[in-house]
Amino acid sequence: MADEHTRPETMEETDVIELLLAQHGMIRNLFDEVEQATAEQRAEAFTRLVRLLAVHETAEEEIVHPYARGKIEGGADVVDDRLAEEHEAKELLQQMDQAGPEDPDFLKNLLTLRAAVEAHARSEERYEFNKIVAHTTEAERRAMGAGVKAAEAMAPTHPHPGTESATKNVLVGTPVAMMDRARDVIRQAMGKRP
Incomplete structure (x- = not known):
């Protein structure tokens, strides 16, 4: 079960x-948990990993990358490289979500x-975060952090109701749905149009 240490919206950090x-x-800890889980526990651990990855990457795409693209030297290239990495992952x-943890x-x-x-x-961390810290105020980073936390608080944490087996249907189709929902919440929190 998720506890306070794996629910990002409850984290004390406010700087984005x-x-x-x-x-x-x-995320590293959740990868460990999924790897070490028994077959019976793997679906639930994977669900939490998928949730965190979905909202984390969406928050970066909606909040961090646009800032980096427009404000740091070479930002467009840095962001394009990160987006290519994110796309592959x-x-x-x-694919893993569709196949399920019993694959x-x-x-x-x-x-x-x-x-x-x-x-x-x-x-x-190396090419984007350090430069953002150098080009933002603490207040700007706190404002961006609020958008991240808002999205994470709204993201679903369990498979959709009505699925017959959480093991067979771990978040079927929902990595994308979670990203869409997180994107909408972030845009609302940041005062942008959905």
């Missing part, structure tokens, strides 16, 4: 970069996904 860095650590995540290739694919997500996080 501190919040996203803490989430990178949470999203495709694999969607014979699930753990192999999980390791591939983990390597891609961790490489992406390192690139963000």
